[in-house]
Amino acid sequence: MDLDLRKLRYFVTVADRLHFGRAADELHIAQPVLSRQIRALEQDLGASLFTRDRHGVELTDAGRQLLADAGPLLASTHAVRRRVSAAASGKRRLMVGFRAGIAVTPAARAFEDRHPDVVVDVQRIEGDDQAAMLLDGRIDVGYVRLPIDEDGLRVTPLYTEPRVAVLPAGHRFAGKKEVTEADLAGEPLVWLGDPSTQPTKRPLRNAGYQVRGVDETLEHVAAGRGISFLARSASVFYSHPDVVYVPIPDLAPDQVCLAVAASRTSPVVDDFVTAAQSTAEITAECGNYERWQLGGDAVTRHA
Numbered sequence: 001m002d003l004d005l006r007k008l009r010y011f012v013t014v015a016d017r018l019h020f021g022r023a024a025d026e027l028h029i030a031q032p033v034l035s036r037q038i039r040a041l042e043q044d045l046g047a048s049l050f051t052r053d054r055h056g057v058e059l060t061d062a063g064r065q066l067l068a069d070a071g072p073l074l075a076s077t078h079a080v081r082r083r084v085s086a087a088a089s090g091k092r093r094l095m096v097g098f099r100a101g102i103a104v105t106p107a108a109r110a111f112e113d114r115h116p117d118v119v120v121d122v123q124r125i126e127g128d129d130q131a132a133m134l135l136d137g138r139i140d141v142g143y144v145r146l147p148i149d150e151d152g153l154r155v156t157p158l159y160t161e162p163r164v165a166v167l168p169a170g171h172r173f174a175g176k177k178e179v180t181e182a183d184l185a186g187e188p189l190v191w192l193g194d195p196s197t198q199p200t201k202r203p204l205r206n207a208g209y210q211v212r213g214v215d216e217t218l219e220h221v222a223a224g225r226g227i228s229f230l231a232r233s234a235s236v237f238y239s240h241p242d243v244v245y246v247p248i249p250d251l252a253p254d255q256v257c258l259a260v261a262a263s264r265t266s267p268v269v270d271d272f273v274t275a276a277q278s279t280a281e282i283t284a285e286c287g288n289y290e291r292w293q294l295g296g297d298a299v300t301r302h303a
Helices: 007-017 022-026 031-045 061-088 103-114 130-135 213-222 266-277 282-287
Strands: 050-053 056-059 092-098 117-124 141-146 153-161 163-168 226-233 243-247 252-260 288-295 297-302
Touching: 007 022, 007 031, 007 061, 007 282, 022 031, 022 252, 031 297, 056 061, 056 252, 092 103, 092 226, 092 266, 103 117, 103 266, 117 213, 130 141, 130 252, 141 266, 153 266, 153 282, 213 243, 213 252, 266 282
Parallel strands: 092 117, 092 141
Antiparallel strands: 050 056, 141 252, 153 252, 163 226, 163 243, 243 288, 288 297
């Protein structure tokens, strides 16, 4: 049985709205038509996806599983269409994902010197979706930060960079030239990923906030909900009036890698990997100019 992508898109819209009428309006189709399409999908799968009663619409266990799987599948389909459309128009495009604080420009310039016919697009990615976006084809190659689930990926180490402690501006260590892990023992930690991935030898207590990306991290730290750790380059690209970056030399460094789906066999992608490796030192240097905020005063210096 082939999965009908149109029915799958209809299902995702209903699952997001949990209301057939509003979903039908968004899809610009009649509600009875939408209901028939969902029933047909349920018959195709041999499973009920929604429970419907006077209280409303809810996902079943099967429905929740399909919703979890549908996003990457639809994204992969969109990526295929994008690549085919670009090929048909005679314009080749390479979608490069990058984590916060990583400069793509050095590799892009080196790559475009060899491939002036290929347009390099860039897309910001977060830690919890970097592997998924590579595997489903939303990005062709990605500058990633470890840890990452390497199943189905080819991961090439590029460089490491020191981390900094991210502290509220009023923190007792905000004015120090550097801090140690021992200094921060007992502090609540605002962390972007699984607490087990903390780079510390002495894990800090979880502040209990789920964050995605640098911006959310800075807001939580600024509000005094905890401290955090970021790669040094974050201090170059991100500033906040209520946050201070302080070096923490004994913290494990951040590892920057380039990742590609193992199933992708493309000379163009391979050439970008080569360009990224040849410009890794330049890319790393982009994070060597740090912007520190000490006692409320902004100070710029070379690391």
